[in-house]
Amino acid sequence: MKAILLLFLLLAGTIATAQTNNTIEKKKFHFGAEQDTSAGYAQAVKVDNVIYVSGTVALDITPASIKRLYQTIERSLAAFGATLQNVVKENLYTTDIEAMKTHNEARKKMYKGDYPAATWVQISRLYMPEAKLEIEVIAHLPKK
Amino acid sequence: MKAILLLFLLLAGTIATAQTNNTIEKKKFHFGAEQDTSAGYAQAVKVDNVIYVSGTVALDITPASIKRLYQTIERSLAAFGATLQNVVKENLYTTDIEAMKTHNEARKKMYKGDYPAATWVQISRLYMPEAKLEIEVIAHLPKK
Amino acid sequence: MKAILLLFLLLAGTIATAQTNNTIEKKKFHFGAEQDTSAGYAQAVKVDNVIYVSGTVALDITPASIKRLYQTIERSLAAFGATLQNVVKENLYTTDIEAMKTHNEARKKMYKGDYPAATWVQISRLYMPEAKLEIEVIAHLPKK
Numbered sequence: 001m002k003a004i005l006l007l008f009l010l011l012a013g014t015i016a017t018a019q020t021n022n023t024i025e026k027k028k029f030h031f032g033a034e035q036d037t038s039a040g041y042a043q044a045v046k047v048d049n050v051i052y053v054s055g056t057v058a059l060d061i062t063p064a065s066i067k068r069l070y071q072t073i074e075r076s077l078a079a080f081g082a083t084l085q086n087v088v089k090e091n092l093y094t095t096d097i098e099a100m101k102t103h104n105e106a107r108k109k110m111y112k113g114d115y116p117a118a119t120w121v122q123i124s125r126l127y128m129p130e131a132k133l134e135i136e137v138i139a140h141l142p143k144k
Numbered sequence: 145m146k147a148i149l150l151l152f153l154l155l156a157g158t159i160a161t162a163q164t165n166n167t168i169e170k171k172k173f174h175f176g177a178e179q180d181t182s183a184g185y186a187q188a189v190k191v192d193n194v195i196y197v198s199g200t201v202a203l204d205i206t207p208a209s210i211k212r213l214y215q216t217i218e219r220s221l222a223a224f225g226a227t228l229q230n231v232v233k234e235n236l237y238t239t240d241i242e243a244m245k246t247h248n249e250a251r252k253k254m255y256k257g258d259y260p261a262a263t264w265v266q267i268s269r270l271y272m273p274e275a276k277l278e279i280e281v282i283a284h285l286p287k288k
Numbered sequence: 289m290k291a292i293l294l295l296f297l298l299l300a301g302t303i304a305t306a307q308t309n310n311t312i313e314k315k316k317f318h319f320g321a322e323q324d325t326s327a328g329y330a331q332a333v334k335v336d337n338v339i340y341v342s343g344t345v346a347l348d349i350t351p352a353s354i355k356r357l358y359q360t361i362e363r364s365l366a367a368f369g370a371t372l373q374n375v376v377k378e379n380l381y382t383t384d385i386e387a388m389k390t391h392n393e394a395r396k397k398m399y400k401g402d403y404p405a406a407t408w409v410q411i412s413r414l415y416m417p418e419a420k421l422e423i424e425v426i427a428h429l430p431k432k
Contacts, residue, residue, distance in 0.1 A: 022225045024284050026232060026258075040252040041262035045232045047284045048193070049336070052233040055263030081310045088314060088333045089340040093265045097413060108328040114314075118329035119343030119424045121381045122413040125241060125266040136263045140312050140335045166369045168428050170376060170402075184396040185406035189376045191428045192337070196377040199407030237409045268410040269385060280407045 029079035039127070044076040049141040051080050055091075055134040057126065061099040063106035069135060070110035077139055084111055086139035090118040093134045097122040100133065173223035183271070188220040193285040195224050199235075199278040201270065205243040207250035213279060214254035221283055228255055230283035234262040237278045241266040244277065317367035327415070332364040337429040339368050343379075343422040345414065349387040351394035357423060358398035365427055372399055374427035378406040381422045385410040388421065 028034050028042040035042035044053045056072050058065040070084070077083055094100050097120060100107075108115075116137070126134050172178050172186040179186035188197045200216050202209040214228070221227055238244050241264060244251075252259075260281070270278050316322050316330040323330035332341045344360050346353040358372065365371055382388050385408060388395075396403075404425070414422050 022227070022230065022285055024230050024232075024286050035259050037257070037259075039262075040248060040255060040259045041234075042259055043261070045261040047232045048287065050232075050284075052261040052282070054261040055265075083310070086310065086312050088312075088335045088338075090329075091263070093263070097415060098417075101415070104328060108325075111328060113325065115323050115325075115328045115330055117331070117333040117340040117342040117424075119379070119381070119422065120415045121343075121411045121422070123265045123267050123411050127241060127245070127264045134263065134265070136261075138340070140338075141310055142312050143336065166371070166374065166429055168374050168376075168430050179403050181396075181401070181403075183406075184392060184399060184403045185378075186403055187405070189405040191376045192431060194376075194428075196405040196426070198405040199409075235407070237407070268383075268412060270410070271385060271389070271408045278407065278409070280405075 027080065029076050044079065046080050046141075049143050051077060051082060051086070051139040051141065053077065053137045053139065055093065055126075055136040057128065057131045058133040059128070059130055061094065061096060061103055061132050063103050066100075066103055066106040066133070067110065069133065070107065073135065073137060074110075080141065082139050082141055085114060086141060087111075087116045087137045088140055089138040090116045091136050092118065092120040093123050093126065094120070095123065095125060095132050171224065173220050188223065190224045190285075193287050195221060195226055195230070195283040195285065197221065197281045197283065199237065199270075199280040201272065201275045202277040203272070203274055205238065205240060205247055205276050207247050210244075210247055210250040210277070211254065213277065214251065217279065217281060218254075224285065226283050226285055229258060230285060231255075231260045231281045232284055233282040234260045235280050236262065236264040237267050237270065238264070239267065239269060239276045315368065317364050332367065334368050334429075337431050339365060339370060339374070339427040339429065341365065341425045341427065343381065343414075343424040345416065345419045346421040347416070347418055349382065349384060349391055349420050351391050354388075354391055354394040354421070355398065357421065358395065361423065361425060362398075368429065370427050370429055373402060374429060375399075375404045375425045376428055377426040378404045379424050380406065380408040381411050381414065382408070383411065383413060383420045 027046040029044040058069040171190040173188040202213040315334040317332040346357045
């Protein structure tokens with residue numbers, strides 16, 4: 001009886017260990033901290049050779065604010081040794097897609113003629129009520 | 145002449161075979177079935193070491209419904225031996241982002257202080273007309 | 289003094305080289321060109337064994353236009369030897385989710401009963417003011 005209980009505990013322990021072993025190694029980038037514990041997110045998370053960059057925000061849609069937004073994305077990528085060249089996918093959410101189309105040259109300049117796959121949608125609002133533009137990207141690093 | 149035709153058929157066959165060989169091995173999780181053949185989707189699909197979890201829905205935005213939603217995501221991940229620790233990216237779509245901000249503590253508790261990259265947007269409506277919240281995640285398992 | 293300057297330039301050079309080495313190899317597909325340099329995107333980008341397909345558009349939501357949209361996605365995937373079987377994730381953005389639900393059979397037919405993880409949201413508008421439907425997918429190829 002005791003032997004069966006012991007065997008059970010041993011097996012249970014093995015299963016628990018197996019699950020624990022699926023923990024992954026993530027590297028995070030945020031501004032002046034590892035992550036934002038108030039809103040509960042990290043500006044960028046790297047796993048394997050993939051970097052997921054959170055929606056990065058601009059309060060208005062002007063060439064200057066678009067440039068600043070992409071510079072923030074660049075800074076997030078640079079933390080892992082990547083640049084906008086490493087971006088393969090972009091999702092753009094805006095409350096005013098016409099304004100974004102008007103100032104797209106400011107965005108295109110940042111990519112230096114090497115564009116990712118992209119989807120743009122106009123939505124009702126963003127996390128901050130006054131924000132007008134939010135862009136998230138997926139970037140890949142070379143495989144070791 | 146016949147030899148050329150034979151060679152052509154042989155090459156055509158090789159190309160066709162090559163395309164067939166690009167089929168990938170996907171593992172799916174759904175509730176009580178492999179997938180939902182009515183709406184046409186699977187709750188979660190695993191390929192390589194990546195798990196894509198479909199938008200998971202809550203009808204209202206309360207601490208209890210947010211907890212239930214993440215428990216559904218947890219269940220989807222558990223089918224592949226993963227937990228919320230494995231989540232690297234979260235996309236949150238809601239009809240009421242203010243309500244979600246008010247009850248964000250319920251969400252943060254589920255991540256146990258280890259947050260993914262995240263993008264939140266307020267949209268017009270979801271698949272079910274009465275749904276108010278939909279969250280999708282990407283999770284990675286360790287590479288073998 | 290000159291030696292220190294030389295050492296500095298050497299180190300700076302090494303860092304610059306290290307950054308350059310993180311450049312990734314992307315393969316792009318677009319219609320009749322490598323990418324759309326006007327809007328600034330590529331219809332599909334392949335990196336490693338992953339294919340990111342840009343939001344693909346339909347101006348109205350009918351069985352015929354849904355079929356055409358998925359055929360465009362199929363064409364994008366075929367450029368890399370993939371089919372809809374390789375799709376693991378789908379994001380659908382529409383201005384009229386009820387219409388899309390009404391004609392979902394046209395979409396389901398394209399997947400031939402093998403469905404991806406999926407998220408559908410109703411948004412305010414798309415890139416083209418008259419567009420009603422935009423679908424993006426992530427597909428994986430077998431690892432070599």
